[in-house]
Amino acid sequence: MKVPFPLVLYQRLTPFLEKGALLYLRYRLKKGKEDPKRLAERFGKASQPRPKGVVAWFHGASVGEAVSLLPILRRIRIEFPHITPLVTTGTVTASTVIAKSLPNGCIHQYSPLDLPSWIQSFLDHWQPDIAVFVESEFWPNLILNCKNRQIPLYLINAALSEKSYQSWRRVPATIDYLLSCFELLLAQSKAVAKRLRDLGATPSKVRVCGNLKFAATPLTCDLGELKQLQTILKDRSVWVAASTHSGEEILAANVHNMVKNTLPKLLTVIIPRHPRRGQEIAQELRAKGLQVARRSGQERIKPSTDIYLVDTVGELGLFYRLSHVAFLGGTFVPIGGHNPIEAVLLDCALIWGPYTHKQTEICSVLSQVACSITTKEELAINLERLFLEGNLRAEKIARAHQLLQIQAHILDHVMNALKDSLPKVA
Numbered sequence: 001m002k003v004p005f006p007l008v009l010y011q012r013l014t015p016f017l018e019k020g021a022l023l024y025l026r027y028r029l030k031k032g033k034e035d036p037k038r039l040a041e042r043f044g045k046a047s048q049p050r051p052k053g054v055v056a057w058f059h060g061a062s063v064g065e066a067v068s069l070l071p072i073l074r075r076i077r078i079e080f081p082h083i084t085p086l087v088t089t090g091t092v093t094a095s096t097v098i099a100k101s102l103p104n105g106c107i108h109q110y111s112p113l114d115l116p117s118w119i120q121s122f123l124d125h126w127q128p129d130i131a132v133f134v135e136s137e138f139w140p141n142l143i144l145n146c147k148n149r150q151i152p153l154y155l156i157n158a159a160l161s162e163k164s165y166q167s168w169r170r171v172p173a174t175i176d177y178l179l180s181c182f183e184l185l186l187a188q189s190k191a192v193a194k195r196l197r198d199l200g201a202t203p204s205k206v207r208v209c210g211n212l213k214f215a216a217t218p219l220t221c222d223l224g225e226l227k228q229l230q231t232i233l234k235d236r237s238v239w240v241a242a243s244t245h246s247g248e249e250i251l252a253a254n255v256h257n258m259v260k261n262t263l264p265k266l267l268t269v270i271i272p273r274h275p276r277r278g279q280e281i282a283q284e285l286r287a288k289g290l291q292v293a294r295r296s297g298q299e300r301i302k303p304s305t306d307i308y309l310v311d312t313v314g315e316l317g318l319f320y321r322l323s324h325v326a327f328l329g330g331t332f333v334p335i336g337g338h339n340p341i342e343a344v345l346l347d348c349a350l351i352w353g354p355y356t357h358k359q360t361e362i363c364s365v366l367s368q369v370a371c372s373i374t375t376k377e378e379l380a381i382n383l384e385r386l387f388l389e390g391n392l393r394a395e396k397i398a399r400a401h402q403l404l405q406i407q408a409h410i411l412d413h414v415m416n417a418l419k420d421s422l423p424k425v426a
Contacts, residue, residue, distance in 0.1 A: 014114065043112060044119060054129050056084070060089055060135075062089070063097050064213070066094040070098065071212070073103050077106070086126055090111045123145055135158065153181055154184050161357070176200030185205055211361045212410060212411070215407075236266070240269040240322075240348070243272075247332070253288055257288070259384050267308060270309050271329075294311055295310045325348060325351060325393070337357070339359065340359065347397050354372070366400060366403060368399070
């Protein structure tokens with residue numbers, strides 16, 4: 001198949017964007033969005049030597065995608081111990097989160113930006129024997145360079161929203177060619193599989209395996225920190241507003257004020273999706289007369305503390321374990337939500353808002369056990385009910401675990417699909 005003109009043009013123009021990309025990375029560095037010690041990795045310059053033998057490259061751009069890879073990486077290290085998994089991510093948060101959970105023998109690097117020379121530098125060094133991308137990574141230079149080097153490409157847990165689908169339909173030849181570069185595309189759902197086929201993917205290459213996030217294992221935490229905080233919070237009713245976005249911190253604060261007479265020992269834990277907003281959030285909440293302790297400043301939780309602001313990275317596993325109820329951020333503002341499975345696995349009852357379009361498959365499975373709200377009043381009512389009716393909360397959590405167990409086969413489906421290729425490169 002001939003490379004379509006838009007892709008040829010993209011390949012020819014992107015080298016001229018290198019200076020702009022450098023400025024972009026420097027801007028991100030100033031904002032705390034890049035790791036200063038490992039910035040060269042974003043240029044495709046490796047910070048570790050390539051190990052001998054087979055290297056299987058797995059790429060998950062951000063936190064959700066990276067975490068969904070962990071069960072696969074564990075299985076590969078057990079079933080194919082001679083294969084070294086190379087894991088790349090594109091964000092500092094993703095790197096921080098998975099660093100605590102990567103199986104022994106895995107290598108982590110930051111992914112290079114999609115510039116030809118940076119991609120080539122990355123591939124020259126690592127020489128992966130197979131490349132596995134997660135969800136919707138369609139970077140043209142990355143894909144085309146892998147194809148030119150005859151590196152087998154796989155897309156797992158493929159996700160393609162209706163909005164992205166409509167965007168790709170405007171360049172049919174481009175997406176048709178990019179999809180043709182993959183050996184296999186494992187879709188999260190029948191709807192995603194249909195979109196991939198409609199965009200030109202060979203039907204025999206598309207399989208529906210389900211959402212790999214259902215195969216997740218509980219997030220890890222520091223057990224010493226857990227024990228210490230359990231002692232401090234033993235008499236408190238704790239709920240967490242997790243991965244919040246602008247507007248949701250004030251929502252949680254307002255609800256705290258609405259229910260604190262009914263739940264006088266309530267502690268509201270707020271974990272913003274972007275911890276760098278911590279100072280701004282703290283000022284906003286204190287302006288409402290609330291007693292706020294910031295974790296990044298090592299401020300102690302006192303009996304008078306209303307809000308514990310966890311403006312640090314990678315601690316959801318700790319605070320889900322300490323909480324009884326979890327409100328999912330990104331659902332009360334039109335972000336689309338974040339992964340609710342992490343909360344369920346650590347025994348939190350679920351509350352989410354009206355915007356769950358980025359977690360449609362997962363939320364549809366868990367909808368019967370979650371409290372869906374559209375106003376702060378509904379959030380307050382459900383929060384009170386879940387704390388005051390312990391049996392109800394326990395029933396919802398138990399049923400949520402049952403619903404997740406039904407999906408446990410998904411990891412086997414994905415591994416079976418990959419096993420057909422891993423022995424070939426081994």
